[in-house]
Amino acid sequence: MKEGVRIDLHTHSTASDGTDTPAELVRNAAAAGLDVVAITDHDTTAGWAEAVDALPKGMTLVRGMEMSCIGLGEDGWPVPVHLLAYLFDPTDRCFADERERLRAERVERLRAMAERMRDDGLPIDPDAVLASAGPSAGRPHLARALVAAGVVPTVDAAFTELLAPHGPYYAEKADTPLRRAVEMIATAGGVSVLAHTRARKRGRLLAIDDIRELAERGLGGLEIDHPDHSAADRALLTELSAELGLITTGSSDYHGSNKTIRLGEFTTDPAQFEELAGKATGVPVIAS
Ligand code: AMP
Ligand code: FE
Ligand code: FE
Ligand code: ZN
Numbered sequence: 001m002k003e004g005v006r007i008d009l010h011t012h013s014t015a016s017d018g019t020d021t022p023a024e025l026v027r028n029a030a031a032a033g034l035d036v037v038a039i040t041d042h043d044t045t046a047g048w049a050e051a052v053d054a055l056p057k058g059m060t061l062v063r064g065m066e067m068s069c070i071g072l073g074e075d076g077w078p079v080p081v082h083l084l085a086y087l088f089d090p091t092d093r094c095f096a097d098e099r100e101r102l103r104a105e106r107v108e109r110l111r112a113m114a115e116r117m118r119d120d121g122l123p124i125d126p127d128a129v130l131a132s133a134g135p136s137a138g139r140p141h142l143a144r145a146l147v148a149a150g151v152v153p154t155v156d157a158a159f160t161e162l163l164a165p166h167g168p169y170y171a172e173k174a175d176t177p178l179r180r181a182v183e184m185i186a187t188a189g190g191v192s193v194l195a196h197t198r199a200r201k202r203g204r205l206l207a208i209d210d211i212r213e214l215a216e217r218g219l220g221g222l223e224i225d226h227p228d229h230s231a232a233d234r235a236l237l238t239e240l241s242a243e244l245g246l247i248t249t250g251s252s253d254y255h256g257s258n259k260t261i262r263l264g265e266f267t268t269d270p271a272q273f274e275e276l277a278g279k280a281t282g283v284p285v286i287a288s
Helices: 022-031 048-053 093-119 126-132 139-148 155-163 178-187 208-216 231-244 270-279
Strands: 036-039 060-072 078-086 191-194 221-225 247-250
Touching: 022 036, 022 048, 048 060, 060 093, 060 178, 078 178, 093 126, 093 139, 093 178, 126 139, 139 155, 178 191, 178 208, 191 247, 191 270, 208 231, 221 231, 231 247, 247 270
Parallel strands: 036 060, 191 221, 221 247
Antiparallel strands: 060 078, 078 191
């Protein structure tokens, strides 16, 4: 792959908690000067087909997903972890069943949070919140409802004041054990990459020793250049990836207007992308 190619391997569409439709996402990626974009909605491949159909000339699409997992925190307690899965076979039955279970968990947990708000007298209609979500319901859908109802001024304020894990309305969901997720992705021919694993503002961090163990079990890479990572944590992850022989990626984690980050604000080195694509056997990269 030639030098100067711009690659963003982590973005969201309306198939989960982004605000661009999959078609808008790939068009906006082209307009942002990207050559390669991955669509990585939470726990669903529902946006893949539309993104393929709308792929602009000259753009390359990587079909992926961001899976909701549970790992071991630095303090020894369970911690939520996001695992990017690329180019896996979407028809692998075991993995498809697990995605379906995760989405059902999402619906139940968002309903529980919305009902608690309503019961507390907040102007929130749980049915309307769930109807506003696409195939994969998430807290950003509730955040937007809170903004629309005038409860909070912004999506960000909704998270800090009401939706955070230590906030008054948080409900848990049962995510996939991280090791099991890495194995499932590998079995489906995909490549797994730990997403924003040092994003401190999201809460507690995954134990480094857990990452070492995952590498032995088939983890493919680490997302290093991410808007939520400090320079010190990027350096730590770079060292760790060299030690463990892991692929390194960079990406925006674009969510449309649900976040302020722009497409292509962080990118992946072309050689690293080639290695990732070369490892996958589930579905091919699509070049238009
Ligand atoms: P959930 O998947 O329902 O647990 O919600 C987590 C999602 O909320 C993440 O994937 C982010 O996209 C989003 N999120 C977390 N914090 C914020 C924030 N401060 N502003 C906007 N979106 C956020
Ligand atoms: Fe998200
Ligand atoms: Fe994430
Ligand atoms: Zn993401």
